[in-house]
Amino acid sequence: MLVFTFFLLLLGLFEIISNLIHLSKKTTDEIGKSARRQHQEIPLSLANKHFFWKAIIMLVFGLLFLAAALLLLFKLPEMLPFTWFVTSAFGLYGMVQALIYHREIKVWPAMLVYNLPLIIYIFLS
Numbered sequence: 001m002l003v004f005t006f007f008l009l010l011l012g013l014f015e016i017i018s019n020l021i022h023l024s025k026k027t028t029d030e031i032g033k034s035a036r037r038q039h040q041e042i043p044l045s046l047a048n049k050h051f052f053w054k055a056i057i058m059l060v061f062g063l064l065f066l067a068a069a070l071l072l073l074f075k076l077p078e079m080l081p082f083t084w085f086v087t088s089a090f091g092l093y094g095m096v097q098a099l100i101y102h103r104e105i106k107v108w109p110a111m112l113v114y115n116l117p118l119i120i121y122i123f124l125s
């Protein structure tokens with residue numbers, strides 16, 4: 001479970017840092033253009049505001065992953081349902097995104113990646 005904890009920690013830090021970089025731009029349009037480079041699993045033809053919201057959602061997930069990792073790191077077993085919730089919500093987000101943008105081929109492998117933390121969590125539990 002320690003390896004999984006560090007996996008969540010790194011995933012959380014990556015999501016926080018990368019999306020804060022996008023969100024540090026001055027306007028919604030600039031944020032969308034910046035986030036478009038990272039989040040290419042959704043159609044690039046979408047308006048920049050979609051990528052702006054994607055950056056915000058991924059930042060929130062980064063914060064949740066960081067919180068879950070820190071709780072696991074400090075060995076708070078009563079917080080395992082929180083980790084289950086975070087990994088499940090991330091996987092569900094990936095599935096919903098895949099259903100919405102089902103014609104975009106890159107969204108399906110991305111859905112598997114979004115579900116990887118949940119799969120690992122189930123395997124290790």
